Amino acid sequence: MKGARERRVRVLAHLTELSELPLGGLPEPAFKERLRAELMSGALAAAEPDAPEERAAGRPRPLLGGLLGGLLGGRGRRRRSRGRPLLSQLATVGLVAALMVSSFATYRAVPGDSLYPLKRAAETTLVRLTSDDAERAARELDSAKARAKEVATLLGSSVDGPLVDETLKDMEESTRAGISRLERAEPRSPKIKKFARDQKEAVKPMLQQLDEDQLAQAEGYLSYIEGLAAPE
Structure with a gap:
């Protein structure tokens, strides 16, 4: 339940930031750079589950890293247990990333x-x-x-x-x-x-x-x- 609430807060924060763009405008370069960095960290977070010491220390994941990890986390671990290749998981992360980046154009x-x-x-x-x-x-x-x-x-x-x-x-x-x-x-x-x-x-x-x-x-x-x- 706590994880679901955290993911909801992350999604809301990003949607809020996007909604504040003026009609016909584009995101600031700094926002796009931060998004790109967090998407990359999200791929790594989805590939590697949080270490126990990190969870114990309460270290937060990056905003989109946590979101992508939440989307793929549970299913990703089950897939690995059945021997599914890591490549398929990263491909899924890439698809989500592409969809999120393309959504910038929707504000025009x-x-x-x-x-x-x-x-x-x-x-x-x-x-x-x-x-x-x-x-x-x-x-x-x-x-x-x-x-x-x-x-x-x-x-x-x-x-x-x-x-x-x-x-x-x-x-x-x-x-x-x-x-x-x-x-x-x-x-x-x-x-x-x-x-x-x-x-x-x-x-x-x-x-x-x-x-x-x-x-x-x-x-x-x-x-x-x-x-x-x-x-x-």
Whole structure:
């Protein structure tokens, strides 16, 4: 149980760091270097179980080393006991590493891109791994802000209307989920009004670029968030 909690904390920490990247941005070189180093240490950690004296001393594994070791640890030991070659384990680690490194590109993705589902999956995982209600609400509202930026990006390109429709819908769903949770966790929180003001500024400039159905959807959303910012 303790190991599972530690792996959850490591995953959450990395997803948090990735989620803080600006839309369309890339990770800092220092982060990529640290990730590469930890992936290498993860391969070694998966190949060699922790020594008893290290476990007794409570020395932590590297962040991703611990994660990869946790993914492969138990099965890796059973495979070695059956004589499976170490090469197959390292190949699996390499596959996981490649997937994690490629996920950087998802933070440039917008609806319609092949990597966009991976971006949304990482975002959803980050929300679900957060146990604190106020923090989870904040992540939901961050998702709503991301959807607003994506709508603006889509409107500036030649895309099909359904992508805009779906993104507007996702924006509203994330907003309502986040506001509902935040109102339970922190009644009358000033964060609600700030979010409403920020979203109004983000969505209002889009109205002239929307078709009739999208305009009705966006205006309904604006009406909802304007109610949140109204004086009590």
